[in-house]
Each structure stands twice: as structure tokens, then as C-alpha cells.
Amino acid sequence: xxxxxxxxxxxxxxxxxxxxxxxxxxxxxxxxxxxxxxxxxxxxxxxxxxxxxxxxxxxxxxxxxxxxxxxxxxxxxxxxxxxxxxxxxxxx
Amino acid sequence: xxxxxxxxxxxxxxxxxxxxxxxxxxxxxxxxxxxxxxxxxxxxxxxxxxxxxxxxxxxxxxxxxxxxxxxxxxxxxxxxxxxxxxxxxxxx
DNA sequence: TAAACAAGTTTATAATATAAACCAAATTTT
DNA sequence: AAAATTTGGTTTATATTATAAACTTGTTTA
Numbered sequence: 001x002x003x004x005x006x007x008x009x010x011x012x013x014x015x016x017x018x019x020x021x022x023x024x025x026x027x028x029x030x031x032x033x034x035x036x037x038x039x040x041x042x043x044x045x046x047x048x049x050x051x052x053x054x055x056x057x058x059x060x061x062x063x064x065x066x067x068x069x070x071x072x073x074x075x076x077x078x079x080x081x082x083x084x085x086x087x088x089x090x091x092x
Numbered sequence: 093x094x095x096x097x098x099x100x101x102x103x104x105x106x107x108x109x110x111x112x113x114x115x116x117x118x119x120x121x122x123x124x125x126x127x128x129x130x131x132x133x134x135x136x137x138x139x140x141x142x143x144x145x146x147x148x149x150x151x152x153x154x155x156x157x158x159x160x161x162x163x164x165x166x167x168x169x170x171x172x173x174x175x176x177x178x179x180x181x182x183x184x
Numbered sequence: 185t186a187a188a189c190a191a192g193t194t195t196a197t198a199a200t201a202t203a204a205a206c207c208a209a210a211t212t213t214t
Numbered sequence: 215a216a217a218a219t220t221t222g223g224t225t226t227a228t229a230t231t232a233t234a235a236a237c238t239t240g241t242t243t244a
Contacts, residue, residue: 001127002108010104011201016094019183029222035093042202044224065210067222085184091111092177103232121191134233136193152192157241159191 003087006080008053013038014046018081021056021073029069047071055080095179098172100145105130105138110173113148113165121161139163147172 009015016036020027027035033043047069050056055077059070073081101107108128112119119127125135139161142148147169151162165173 002104002111002129005104007200010102012094012097012102013201015183019094033222037093039203040223041204041225044222045201048224067209069223088180088184091107092180099231105232125191131234132190132192133194133235136191137232140193159240161192 001090003090005087005091006084008049008055009080009084011046013042014050015084017043017046017050017071018055018073018077021071022078022081026070026072028063028071032071050077053077053080093182095182097179097183098176100141100147101172101176103138105134106142107176109135109138109142109163110147110165110169113163114170114173118162118164120155120163124163142169145169145172 009018013036016038017032020032020035029040029043029047032038032047033040036043038046047056047058051058051071053076054074057072057074059072061068061070101110105128108130109124112124112127121132121135121139124130124139125132128135130138139148139150143150143163145168146166149164149166151164153160153162
């Protein structure tokens with residue numbers, strides 16, 4: 001009947017992050033913060049969770065002298081997102 | 093950009109309950125428990141929350157000698173569900 | 185009549201989300 | 215050039231949530 005919703009994606013902010021990365025394939029921390037309207041603290045935590053599950057990769061470098069964290073979606077993340085959407089459809 | 097997701101609906105079990113009631117306009121506790129696969133305790137709590145928000149009505153009666161709890165979706169609930177779906181679309 | 189069952193509810197616990205507080209380096213202000 | 219502010223985050227504390235386990239009340243069944 002109802003498919004299980006991946007709890008990692010069934011979260012407003014993590015879903016938003018994935019959604020941005022789905023369309024962009026690369027976005028840095030500041031961009032994600034502005035695009036989602038999240039606080040930096042919250043975003044930091046949720047990025048970590050997505051990275052731990054390997055739904056995204058996180059690359060830390062510098063842009064000039066400022067630190068820059070770049071995120072990209074992985075194949076695993078893409079599949080999880082698609083599965084999540086499929087599961088959601090059973091509810092809508 | 094991303095619309096806010098109503099936290100009352102952004103919950104696997106509550107969404108499932110609303111989904112059932114959307115198609116049925118009336119379902120009792122046992123039916124909901126079986127349709128959603130939830131435990132009775134969890135279902136009881138989530139039904140209360142939906143009822144407190146007046147997304148559903150709850151009517152307690154008896155079927156023969158057994159208690160029977162009948163749930164129906166309200167107009168408010170219907171609107172909230174539609175809004176939730178609209179909001180979700182901004183993420184997908 | 186005692187044990188098992190049905191239909192829920194209440195309570196305890198674990199997990200989650202989120203903001204507030206913090207940190208280090210760079211930049212700007214005085 | 216010191217002090218204050220800003221930038222780009224991270225860590226920690228707290229409040230909320232979800233969920234299962236335990237419990238209750240009444241009913242069958244053995």
C-alpha cells in the first residue's frame with residue numbers, strides 16, 4: 001500500500017538541499033544557505049547527515065582566502081531521491 | 093523558492109492516515125491501523141494530533157459491543173493536504 | 185472463571201530538527 | 215595598528231517528534 005519514506009530525505013531541509021543539488025550538480029555552502037533560507041548551523045548538520053549516507057559529497061577548499069564547502073549529489077543520492085519520490089506518490 | 097512544509101502533514105503516518113481518509117471520507121481505527129501498518133499506540137497519538145488541528149473528526153461509538161473510532165477528513169484537512177502537496181512540488 | 189483477545193490510550197524513550205553559542209581567519213573601521 | 219565586524223562555518227544544547235512498550239477496559243473463549 002504505502003511505501004516507506006526514507007527518513008533521511010523526509011526532512012524539509014535535507015530535501016531542499018537535495019533538490020538544489022539535483023538541478024545544479026554543484027553548490028557551495030553559502031549558496032545552499034541562501035537557496036534554502038536555513039541557518040548555517042542547521043545546514044551544517046544536515047549536510048553532514050547527507051554526506052554520511054553518501055547521498056552527497058563534500059569538498060572543502062578555499063575561494064581566495066575564504067573557506068569554501070562544495071557539495072555534489074552522488075549516484076546513490078540520485079537513486080535515493082528518485083525512490084523517495086516514488087514512495088511519496090503512494091501517499092498523494 | 094521552497095514553500096514551507098506543514099509539519100503536521102510532513103510525517104509518514106499522519107500523511108498515510110490523511111491519504112486513506114482522502115480516498116474514503118470515513119475509516120475506523122482498525123481499518124486505518126491495517127491500511128497503514130502502524131502500531132495502535134502510534135496511530136492513536138497521530139490521530140489525536142490530526143484531530144487537535146481539526147484536520148479530521150473523530151467519532152467514538154460501538155460496533156456491537158466493541159468500541160469503534162471513526163475518522164473523517166474535514167474541509168480544513170482537505171485544504172491543508174492540498175497546500176502540502178503544492179508545497180512539496182517546489183522540492184520535486 | 186481464568187486466560188486470551190480486541191480496541192484503544194498512556195507513558196517512556198530514542199531520534200530529530202533547530203537555533204544559539206561558539207571559533208578561526210579575514211576584513212573593515214577608528 | 216588595535217578593536218570591532220564579517221565571513222564561513224562547527225559544536226552543543228534544547229525542544230519537539232516519532233515510536234514502541236506497557237497498560238486499561240471490556241469481551242470472548244476454553
